[in-house]
Amino acid sequence: MDTLQDLRRFKDALPGNSAKLPVIFVGHGSPMNGIENNFFSDSWKALGVEAPVPKAVIVISAHWFTPGTRITAMDHPETIHDFGGFPKALFDVQYPAPGDPALAKETASLVHSAEVVTDHEWGLDHGAWTVVRHMYPDAKIPVLQLSIDYTKPPSYHYELAKELGALRKRGVLILASGNMVHNLRAVNWNMPHTGYDWAIESNEVFKKHLLNKNHRALIDYQNLGAGVRMSIPTPEHYLPLLYAIGLQENSDITTLFNDNALMGSISMTSVLFSTPAA
Numbered sequence: 001m002d003t004l005q006d007l008r009r010f011k012d013a014l015p016g017n018s019a020k021l022p023v024i025f026v027g028h029g030s031p032m033n034g035i036e037n038n039f040f041s042d043s044w045k046a047l048g049v050e051a052p053v054p055k056a057v058i059v060i061s062a063h064w065f066t067p068g069t070r071i072t073a074m075d076h077p078e079t080i081h082d083f084g085g086f087p088k089a090l091f092d093v094q095y096p097a098p099g100d101p102a103l104a105k106e107t108a109s110l111v112h113s114a115e116v117v118t119d120h121e122w123g124l125d126h127g128a129w130t131v132v133r134h135m136y137p138d139a140k141i142p143v144l145q146l147s148i149d150y151t152k153p154p155s156y157h158y159e160l161a162k163e164l165g166a167l168r169k170r171g172v173l174i175l176a177s178g179n180m181v182h183n184l185r186a187v188n189w190n191m192p193h194t195g196y197d198w199a200i201e202s203n204e205v206f207k208k209h210l211l212n213k214n215h216r217a218l219i220d221y222q223n224l225g226a227g228v229r230m231s232i233p234t235p236e237h238y239l240p241l242l243y244a245i246g247l248q249e250n251s252d253i254t255t256l257f258n259d260n261a262l263m264g265s266i267s268m269t270s271v272l273f274s275t276p277a278a
Contacts, residue, residue, distance in 0.1 A: 021173045064145055174244075
């Protein structure tokens with residue numbers, strides 16, 4: 001991986017002082033990325049420095065999988081440590097970003113295809129805070145989470161995302177957090193910096209459809225072959241990508257970053273949809 005070249009290309013794609021916020025899908029990978037300084041967290045830091053400063057961030061995380069769609073609406077969301085077997089330093093992390101109950105209600109009101117329930121119980125899980133704490137370490141920008149309704153088909157998530165498009169013009173950064181390829185049962189610790197053939201090939205398929213704006217193929221991912229089905233044994237880490245492409249506009253520039261496979265069966269590939277510079 002060429003860290004400097006990748007970050008330079010990535011930064012060049014960021015829109016700067018734009019009236020419309022970008023949309024980002026990040027492969028978040030291990031929770032340890034939340035406290036480590038590495039290739040992936042460096043790109044998240046670059047996002048926070050180079051992209052327009054948002055009024056708020058809404059995260060769609062693979063780790064909030066619910067019946068129905070919910071959005072956090074408390075003033076002070078807690079930092080959720082939803083993992084086990086990691087060092088105490090990771091459990092000690094607190095990310096005290098405020099919430100924004102008014103934005104939660106506004107977001108819910110934009111969705112007409114389903115009821116979005118305001119939630120006062122969840123908080124910020126590791127799909128959210130491990131990334132956002134690198135982007136905005138001061139924890140001053142409000143952060144909300146939108147859940148993923150596990151009872152609905154892929155097309156539901158794509159269409160719901162389209163209803164949130166107005167938020168991009170209202171200073172809200174929408175961050176989808178998962179992994180395009182995510183099969184923990186097939187993880188191979190002897191392959192720390194590469195992937196199985198089927199994982200790499202599946203990731204190339206996803207990238208091709210992203211660059212060609214072939215949303216239908218990405219929505220109907222189960223029709224993309226056995227390798228893709230192996231790469232997505234359960235949908236929670238893939239579905240955030242559908243929110244990102246649902247928010248993509250025709251004029252957006254598509255930029256891939258963090259394009260790396262790890263541990264045999266995980267892809268960190270991420271994508272930025274940004275407005276062209278005026």
